[in-house]
Amino acid sequence: MSIIKKLEDSIWAKVILAVVVVVIAFAARSMLENKHEESKIDKQTAGKTIRETSYAETVPEDDSILNVFKNAYPTAEVLLACREDVTDDGLDDLVVICKMEEGNRTIVVTDKGDSTNYDFSDPIPAPVENQKIQFKNIDKEGEIEIIITGEKKGAVGYAIYRMIDGQPVDLFGEGMEDCC
Numbered sequence: 059m060s061i062i063k064k065l066e067d068s069i070w071a072k073v074i075l076a077v078v079v080v081v082i083a084f085a086a087r088s089m090l091e092n093k094h095e096e097s098k099i100d101k102q103t104a105g106k107t108i109r110e111t112s113y114a115e116t117v118p119e120d121d122s123i124l125n126v127f128k129n130a131y132p133t134a135e136v137l138l139a140c141r142e143d144v145t146d147d148g149l150d151d152l153v154v155i156c157k158m159e160e161g162n163r164t165i166v167v168t169d170k171g172d173s174t175n176y177d178f179s180d181p182i183p184a185p186v187e188n189q190k191i192q193f194k195n196i197d198k199e200g201e202i203e204i205i206i207t208g209e210k211k212g213a214v215g216y217a218i219y220r221m222i223d224g225q226p227v228d229l230f231g232e233g234m235e236d237c238c
Contacts, residue, residue: 114140114191123152142193155184186210
């Protein structure tokens, strides 16, 4: 008991106690501020789904299928061209978005089976700006779906296609009529 009484009367004990109280107060304040910042971040992203989207890579200028396309459509300006096996035959095909006289078009170049001869789909409307292509096997069977997105004067649209009988068939989309 006499030790506690001596500590109560000691100025050093009071200084140490004051320092400990101040350190605890700063630590508590810092923890509360961090919690408040995390809460603000949660509120900012609440209700929003944040997704990482990966788009297909553009083929190089000397790509063999792209050269077949350029020979078939010499006046078309290629805006975007991406390879994928969209027919589920084990051979790469090429999805091309190009500028033609009648506007931007998407054409799918499919391998006939020998990596030398190719079929071309009928041209379908394509977005005017910021064109992007994704390939996804949405239903987990058969052909890979082609997702095309883009804009026209700020209007955003997308469409999901599947190759059926050599033609891209629109399965679902929204806003494509406003961006093509």
